Amino acid sequence: MNSANGKNAVVLLSGGLDSATVLASARRDGYRCHALSFDYGQRHSAELDAARRVAAQLGAAGHRVFTLDLGQFGGSALTDRSIEVPTEQDDGIPVTYVPARNTVFLSLALAWAEVLPAQDIFIGVNAVDYSGYPDCRPEFIDAFQKTARLATKTGVEGAAIQIHTPLVDLTKAEIIRLGDSLGVDYGITVSCYKADGQGKACGECDSCRLRRAGFEAAGVADATRYAIS
């Protein structure tokens, strides 16, 4: 499966379960992975600490943390401390949605890919066990792919950048089984929206619920460090 043979790729790495699995999968396929994380005004830095650990442990060629304060715009429970993170499931698009987040993140990944250069970008979006964010759907990724081809010098000159979404059709349990088979240590990842300073999970938010159910369905021991049990 080493088809990529050392080709450069940009891998969006949040520090959570999904993006760690994506990085492991891109490494398995032979990519030289440049991990990209964002310090975007999220509530806690535990996620970025996790991203650093994951990048190192899974053998990324490099890891860059790009700072941009999406909290300047407000509008999300993840960046605006005046909005409460809910502990019960929402109907529709939840308040933890960060406006245009994946469009912004993919745009910056595209900028970095052009410079490296890299023709491949990996993102851990998922349209099965997900939180209802519009910018996680395959039709969004397809539209961005087309935009990326038209937007860039690389695209115009013939070698269009490819957006890879290896998790898009997997259930959370399938993602966990995949990562487990690739040796991902999920104990060092942080998915919780309300993780504490040590990266311990609340066990109650939407993200924690999806994650815990995934481990149960996968039959894999849940390595998550919980603040409560």
Added chain:
Amino acid sequence: MNSANGKNAVVLLSGGLDSATVLASARRDGYRCHALSFDYGQRHSAELDAARRVAAQLGAAGHRVFTLDLGQFGGSALTDRSIEVPTEQDDGIPVTYVPARNTVFLSLALAWAEVLPAQDIFIGVNAVDYSGYPDCRPEFIDAFQKTARLATKTGVEGAAIQIHTPLVDLTKAEIIRLGDSLGVDYGITVSCYKADGQGKACGECDSCRLRRAGFEAAGVADATRYAIS
């Protein structure tokens, strides 16, 4: 022409000739304009000073300068001081191209538009007298428009955000005539890639050449402040 009747719009404002004309045109159409500029690691701050003057003079409802250091990625003469800005025309896409710049800027405009909320975004791209950047072409804007609809809560809930490009089919001379008729004071705008600290133009770079020729063709007195004459 006051069809917009106080509707919110996000207007990308660089401080140059084109975006000043776009702001004047959106104001003429009755939009309540929220100007958005980027401190993205460009060579000089004269452009941002110009954006502030233009926003105030043309009656923007507000003006936000969003900081993101695209220079972290390098790869452009506009953000990387080790690359020389050319004074002769390039073949193909010039070194002043900033990787994925308009994709990044439009993504952030989209984020702000969702929060305000605003259903309209204005950008001064132009496909006639332009510098050959791929992300100024109408097909790029069309692709981004589709991405924006799929990316956002607003789009999913039915009210797609509209990207307006009022200059796209105009020559530089037509843009200048339009702005002149709307009372734009081009003396306070800065287009030059190598403007000095006071915002005075070099008169030699690609952007200066296009601008000077535009005033000549429009038959409008060139209010540009040149460092040399």
